[in-house]
Amino acid sequence: MSICVFTDKEKVLINIFPKNTQFLGMKKLPTSLPQDTEITYIDVTGLSESNLKKILVQIKKICKDIPWGIIDPKGNINDPASIFFEGASDYIGQAFLKTTDCLNIKRIKSALSWRTNTADSGKAVSGNTDNAKEKEAVGFYKSKIKLPPAGTFTSWKKTAAGKTMPFYLLYCTLQGKTSLENRLDEKAVIQVNKRFSDYLENIFGHEEGLLWMDSGKDCLFLFPPKANCAEYAVENCIRAIISAPLITVETLGLTFPVNFIFALHYGSITYKPPGKTGTVVSDAVNAVFHLGAKKSEPGRLTLTTDVPNGSIPKSLQDCFVPAGDYEGRDIWQSRKFVYEKPWV
16 A cells, blocks of 8 residues: 655654555655655645635545545644545544554555545445435525525524524434443533533534533524525534544544434424523424434434525535424435444
8 A cells, every 4th residue: 555645744744654555755846756655644734824725726636536634733623524525535633542552454445435435425324324315315505494585684693582582493402322331430421511511612603503402412503584594504414414434533542433313303482592592482493403312313313394495505415315204394314424434
């Protein structure tokens, strides 16, 4: 296996990679790769955000036909999952480098497999599922619900307690083959769930997502009744599902697999600020909690047809397939992403 690493820190990385690895200085990156290269890694240590963007543009051109990965010893990249959306096949971050002495061939083969089976082919999205019926599903998500006029929502600060209006409601929780409570002590379970809600709050907050309720085991986000907010939420739920192996290890600090459950609904609620919700009497809140806790599957985003048209990005429309009905509402769910082998 021929591996190429672009770095100015060869002395630091030489013992981590297999012996046949070829190291090249970062200045050689804009040229080309050795002809027999099977996978390339780029060390982003010390790069500014603007330089990182330039490097990504370069590497996507150079590695158009071969897998590539990122080495990030200092945690320069705030959202490692975004690297996979750029086309990366592997991400070697701080947590990995602190706990692992070497990058074994099994890990590299997994990166090669990711490129072949997911990143390039898109099979996980377009038909490589564990449900044969999904392969036959046609058509795009449709809803009869319309969003209110622009300006209905201004900001969370200006949303008065007691005001009734529609919102997107997103239910989020973790689930593994074995419950966290059976794998971890009580304190560790609390920490993991807190890391998960913090991770989501940091992401969703960029498009006015509000962490409205947090039980410590599951949480509920509110989004304004605006299409761009819903599109952002849907896109980032899919990002998280695809990147579950990375987030589980790098962000949640777990050494066993878990998946994420997301459920999206839309309906009117009487708003109260976070921490002051008390007992909320709301059909919309009950609906999304029931959908998320009782019906939604791990590794999927499930939504009701109460979610207005225009809420799903056009690029992700074919990710969703009809999934029957639940509690009197038609539901759709994202296709199931499958990994060739267990990832932990």
